[in-house]
Amino acid sequence: MTAASMVTGDWLLPAAILVPFVGVLVxxxxxxRRAAWVAGITIITGGGIAAAIARQWWSAxxxxxxxxxxxxxxxxxxxxxxGPAVAMMAGIAVVIAGIAVYARADFAVPAAARETRTSLxxxxxxxxxxxxxxxxxxSGDLFTLYIALxxxxxxxxPLVCLDGKGETLRAALRYLVFALAGSIFYLLGxxxxxGAFGTLDIALLAARMHPGSTPWVALAMMTAGLLAKTALFPxxxxxxxxxxxxxxxxxxxxxxxxxxxSWFIVIRxxxxxxxxxxxxxxxxxxxxLGATAIVFGSVIALRQERLxxxxxxxxxxxxxxxxxxxxxxxxxxxxxxxxxxxxxxxLQALSHATAKAAMFMAAGLLYKAYGHDRLGELTGxxxxxxxxxxxxxxxxxxxxxxxxxxxxxxKKLLQASAAASAQWWWDAVLTAGGFLTASYxxxxxxxxxxxxxxxxxxxxxxxxxxxxxxxxxxxxxxxLAWIAVTGPLPASLVKNPLAPGELATLATxxxxxxLLAFAFAREAPFAAGAGAxxxxxTVFTPVGRTLEAIDYTLRGWSVAGLALLxxxxxxxxxxxxxx
Amino acid sequence: MNAITVYGLTAAVLIGVGLxxxxxxxxxxxxxxxxxxxxxxxxxxxxxxxRRGAAAGFGGDPVPQALLITGIVVAFSATALAVTVLLRLxxxxxxxxxxxxPPPDFEPAPATLPPARNADA
Numbered sequence: 001m002t003a004a005s006m007v008t009g010d011w012l013l014p015a016a017i018l019v020p021f022v023g024v025l026v027x028x029x030x031x032x033r034r035a036a037w038v039a040g041i042t043i044i045t046g047g048g049i050a051a052a053i054a055r056q057w058w059s060a061x062x063x064x065x066x067x068x069x070x071x072x073x074x075x076x077x078x079x080x081x082x083g084p085a086v087a088m089m090a091g092i093a094v095v096i097a098g099i100a101v102y103a104r105a106d107f108a109v110p111a112a113a114r115e116t117r118t119s120l121x122x123x124x125x126x127x128x129x130x131x132x133x134x135x136x137x138x139s140g141d142l143f144t145l146y147i148a149l150x151x152x153x154x155x156x157x158p159l160v161c162l163d164g165k166g167e168t169l170r171a172a173l174r175y176l177v178f179a180l181a182g183s184i185f186y187l188l189g190x191x192x193x194x195g196a197f198g199t200l201d202i203a204l205l206a207a208r209m210h211p212g213s214t215p216w217v218a219l220a221m222m223t224a225g226l227l228a229k230t231a232l233f234p235x236x237x238x239x240x241x242x243x244x245x246x247x248x249x250x251x252x253x254x255x256x257x258x259x260x261x262s263w264f265i266v267i268r269x270x271x272x273x274x275x276x277x278x279x280x281x282x283x284x285x286x287x288x289l290g291a292t293a294i295v296f297g298s299v300i301a302l303r304q305e306r307l308x309x310x311x312x313x314x315x316x317x318x319x320x321x322x323x324x325x326x327x328x329x330x331x332x333x334x335x336x337x338x339x340x341x342x343x344x345x346x347l348q349a350l351s352h353a354t355a356k357a358a359m360f361m362a363a364g365l366l367y368k369a370y371g372h373d374r375l376g377e378l379t380g381x382x383x384x385x386x387x388x389x390x391x392x393x394x395x396x397x398x399x400x401x402x403x404x405x406x407x408x409x410x411k412k413l414l415q416a417s418a419a420a421s422a423q424w425w426w427d428a429v430l431t432a433g434g435f436l437t438a439s440y441x442x443x444x445x446x447x448x449x450x451x452x453x454x455x456x457x458x459x460x461x462x463x464x465x466x467x468x469x470x471x472x473x474x475x476x477x478x479x480l481a482w483i484a485v486t487g488p489l490p491a492s493l494v495k496n497p498l499a500p501g502e503l504a505t506l507a508t509x510x511x512x513x514x515l516l517a518f519a520f521a522r523e524a525p526f527a528a529g530a531g532a533x534x535x536x537x538t539v540f541t542p543v544g545r546t547l548e549a550i551d552y553t554l555r556g557w558s559v560a561g562l563a564l565l566x567x568x569x570x571x572x573x574x575x576x577x578x579x
Numbered sequence: 580m581n582a583i584t585v586y587g588l589t590a591a592v593l594i595g596v597g598l599x600x601x602x603x604x605x606x607x608x609x610x611x612x613x614x615x616x617x618x619x620x621x622x623x624x625x626x627x628x629x630r631r632g633a634a635a636g637f638g639g640d641p642v643p644q645a646l647l648i649t650g651i652v653v654a655f656s657a658t659a660l661a662v663t664v665l666l667r668l669x670x671x672x673x674x675x676x677x678x679x680x681p682p683p684d685f686e687p688a689p690a691t692l693p694p695a696r697n698a699d700a
Contacts, residue, residue: 075642143649188617191643549682557605558603
């Protein structure tokens with residue numbers, strides 16, 4: 001984001017933010033019957049704008065900048081489209097389009113039916129999330145980012161309680177109240193930074209920022225607040241009920257897209273505004289929280305009885321992955337180098353966005369067909385609903401990072417950074433993460449592949465359009481890898497998936513996953529003959545139960561509130577230690 | 580002690596009191612009020628920071644004031660949304676607890692929590 005690489009962007013930048021909100025304003029008076037159409041047109045237009053910005057950025061080879069009203073910072077506000085912003089905008093537009101196709105079957109109003117409030121509100125909220133995310137990606141100053149963060153939360157909370165039932169209202173309120181704590185932490189940090197440096201513009205801050213207790217405390221508060229909104233372990237008390245309780249078309253938005261907004265702002269802070277200030281020690285801590293999230297999220301996912309809760313806990317684990325890139329932005333001597341870590345993080349985020357949306361959609365379809373999502377009673381689903389199950393499994397395979405998907409490239413890049421900066425422990429976390437991701441995918445796959453009981457009720461039919469939307473998004477992660485290696489990344493990163501070495505990795509990961517699933521799952525996914533394998537279960541079941549109890553304690557209100565303070569304090573102390 | 584220090588300390592006290600309330604009180608309405616107390620502290624702090632412009636011969640720095648107004652609007656909307664959801668929760672379930680049900684074999688079993696239900700459409 002240096003002055004030399006600055007290129008003046010045109011009206012496309014503000015249009016990317018305005019168009020979705022114009023869609024909201026147009027759809028509101030037109031009503032639920034036409035809202036789906038307005039949303040469709042808006043999403044296509046928004047996708048076109050994102051593609052045009054990407055083209056401009058590619059030909060300009062630098063950050064596109066647009067000054068609102070022609071006023072330059074610090075008085076004015078700048079919108080900036082750099083590489084990460086462009087990639088996120090384009091990827092998010094595709095995921096939103098996929099979700100919209102899926103949601104049509106659930107929220108469109110047939111000609112004969114009466115219009116409901118939900119059908120209107122869903123589309124308004126979807127568009128509003130689209131606009132808020134674009135604002136989060138393009139904003140060049142910390143206060144506009146705060147507005148984006150709040151818009152995102154205010155659009156996400158009603159999505160949680162769209163069906164108006166008691167349990168989902170409770171989940172929504174938990175989410176909102178904890179998110180408010182996060183946003184006030186962020187705002188307080190921003191205020192302190194303004195007090196110390198007289199600007200909130202990220203480029204100006206990066207030039208003016210120097211170590212000191214005010215910027216340390218400010219940065220620590222902002223980071224902790226953003227982590228609370230992203231639901232990084234141990235600040236995740238709101239995520240499982242909110243993501244598992246919402247209707248599937250809403251869960252897909254929440255899990256795939258909304259958490260990426262606040263995560264992206266952490267990147268803006270740590271990589272753009274204050275890389276030298278944050279320091280390697282704090283980054284190690286951030287990465288360690290991510291690693292813990294991977295272990296906790298995956299093991300507790302294995303202990304769920306309901307498919308949607310399993311997917312929600314897998315999101316918790318995948319959020320952990322998104323924070324592994326932060327320590328890898330520093331070299332062995334602790335100097336900030338940026339490197340490939342950021343590219344890897346963006347790839348991982350987009351990969352998770354496509355795959356997780358597909359997995360929630362598939363889980364939603366199973367729920368719709370069977371009338372429940374109890375894992376133990378979904379046997380035989382693979383025979384009756386092969387496309388849905390395929391979407392779930394392909395999504396899972398993409399996340400494992402063993403076949404050439406976006407997550408695979410991310411893993412390769414992060415492993416290369418870890419080797420280059422002599423941080424072998426992150427390599428170990430990445431490998432273990434692959435096994436843990438494989439474990440819950442194997443668990444679900446084994447259940448749905450099993451033959452159903454002969455007297456089992458036949459599930460209801462689900463719309464083919466929804467199944468195909470889920471499958472298309474699941475395949476999106478593989479398309480992402482293809483785009484990445486034909487575009488900015490070296491093609492040598494992808495190896496032939498049929499080469500012996502690659503096949504061996506795939507087999508080891510799935511076998512390891514199966515063993516983990518067997519060790520931790522609440523009900524063993526398959527009967528095992530060998531005594532050694534059975535012993536595994538007797539040893540690990542209590543471990544799983546303990547982790548679950550710890551997770552339940554951490555999701556208590558006062559514990560989570562104290563954790564928020566503790567995380568803030570730790571960040572501030574670690575930054576100070578480095579400075 | 581000049582006026583600016585007094586304002587700054589008041590802001591710090593408000594933020595501290597609000598955070599205490601947010602963490603300690605289990606009732607959601609108290610938490611919403613606590614959020615507003617912290618918010619007032621942050622806005623007061625921002626107001627004090629705006630006085631920095633006075634040193635350059637201005638009556639105050641205009642940027643924080645513009646941001647402050649926006650911040651207050653955001654906090655107001657947040658409060659309105661939270662109270663609405665809270666009222667609906669009370670209407671639907673008759674209780675306003677935010678506690679979540681424990682995992683199936685968690686011990687000791689809490690006495691007053693509602694049983695876990697499939698909360699899906």
